[in-house]
Amino acid sequence: MELEDVFRAHQQAVFAYFLRVVGNRQDAEELTQETFVRACGAAVRFRGDSKVTTWLFGIARRVLLEAARAGLFERRPELPERATAPEDDPAERVDLERALAALGVGDREALVMVDVLGFEPIEVASMVGVTPDTFRVRLHRARARLREAYER
Amino acid sequence: MSDEQVPLDLRTLADVDSPEVVRAALRTFRRRIVTRYVWLGVGALVLVAAVMWGRTPSTLQQRIDGANAAVVPEAVWHVPGGTVALDRVVDLGDTVGLHLIVLPDGRSQPRPHVSVTGEVSSMWYGSWDEYLEIAPSRGGIPVLTVKVQGHVERIPLDQDAGIPTQIWR
Numbered sequence: 001m002e003l004e005d006v007f008r009a010h011q012q013a014v015f016a017y018f019l020r021v022v023g024n025r026q027d028a029e030e031l032t033q034e035t036f037v038r039a040c041g042a043a044v045r046f047r048g049d050s051k052v053t054t055w056l057f058g059i060a061r062r063v064l065l066e067a068a069r070a071g072l073f074e075r076r077p078e079l080p081e082r083a084t085a086p087e088d089d090p091a092e093r094v095d096l097e098r099a100l101a102a103l104g105v106g107d108r109e110a111l112v113m114v115d116v117l118g119f120e121p122i123e124v125a126s127m128v129g130v131t132p133d134t135f136r137v138r139l140h141r142a143r144a145r146l147r148e149a150y151e152r
Numbered sequence: 153m154s155d156e157q158v159p160l161d162l163r164t165l166a167d168v169d170s171p172e173v174v175r176a177a178l179r180t181f182r183r184r185i186v187t188r189y190v191w192l193g194v195g196a197l198v199l200v201a202a203v204m205w206g207r208t209p210s211t212l213q214q215r216i217d218g219a220n221a222a223v224v225p226e227a228v229w230h231v232p233g234g235t236v237a238l239d240r241v242v243d244l245g246d247t248v249g250l251h252l253i254v255l256p257d258g259r260s261q262p263r264p265h266v267s268v269t270g271e272v273s274s275m276w277y278g279s280w281d282e283y284l285e286i287a288p289s290r291g292g293i294p295v296l297t298v299k300v301q302g303h304v305e306r307i308p309l310d311q312d313a314g315i316p317t318q319i320w321r
Contacts, residue, residue, distance in 0.1 A: 004174055012170040019168055029171050036177030037184065093164050100165065115162040143159045150160060 007036050020112040035060045099150035107142035213277045216249035225314030233300035234264035250284040264300035288320040
């Protein structure tokens with residue numbers, strides 16, 4: 001499988017990760033592109049010890065952290081713009097987007113990785129660099145805050 | 153587990169309209185690689201240029217000391233008030249370089265002033281070394297003039313001074 005095909009297969013997931021965490025389509029697009037640019041350079045060192053998704057999202061996280069350090073979240077309004085869906089959003093989806101957007105970046109990232117993109121908590125814990133138990137607690141709190149924001 | 157702990161189903165949020173970025177990313181990657189190599193090349197060129205420049209003699213003293221001596225006459229002239237020695241004569245291409253050592257008789261004495269006909273440039277190096285670059289006129293023998301305390305001595309730089317005349321041609 002060509003590198004381009006591998007990237008293309010993960011393009012939507014990586015973009016969804018950035019879009020849901022950052023909340024801005026233009027930033028998400030730039031960060032997604034930057035992730036694949038870095039992945040091109042890192043591909044020669046990828047030995048297949050981990051899954052491609054884990055490797056790629058590890059790069060995406062680093063890109064996000066650098067952008068955050070460069071002031072990405074200071075520049076942007078806290079409440080993100082509406083994400084464009086392929087079809088009209090049902091009301092529940094809009095409410096979920098709104099509730100997710102109301103959370104902090106850390107909560108958003110944990111929820112996006114596990115509940116939106118379907119990563120196992122243990123995988124995300126490894127990417128984030130915390131123990132699985134610590135991440136489970138973090139995820140539990142994020143889910144509770146999401147529900148609170150959703151029902152508000 | 154209470155109802156509040158059942159996570160909300162967020163899987164629909166993964167369904168986003170993703171833009172095409174892979175091709176642009178590959179282009180950007182290639183451009184960055186090219187740019188990196190261009191900068192590395194520029195850096196290497198600058199480094200080589202700096203090394204070359206550091207090795208290239210830039211002052212008259214460096215040019216004369218760095219050149220192969222055409223003649224080492226070891227000619228020494230005593231003039232009232234000082235001593236002048238011609239240490240080296242070197243071929244600098246279109247011009248000829250002279251290294252003179254000029255010493256006053258006493259520490260408190262003024263240093264003799266020296267000049268040579270056809271002089272193009274000169275520089276002092278340290279207290280007693282003078283470097284001169286001259287453009288010898290066709291067929292003419294350059295004359296060294298030494299002035300010290302009102303006394304003027306003119307010394308032709310010819311065969312008698314130990315300098316073969318063909319060097320001035």
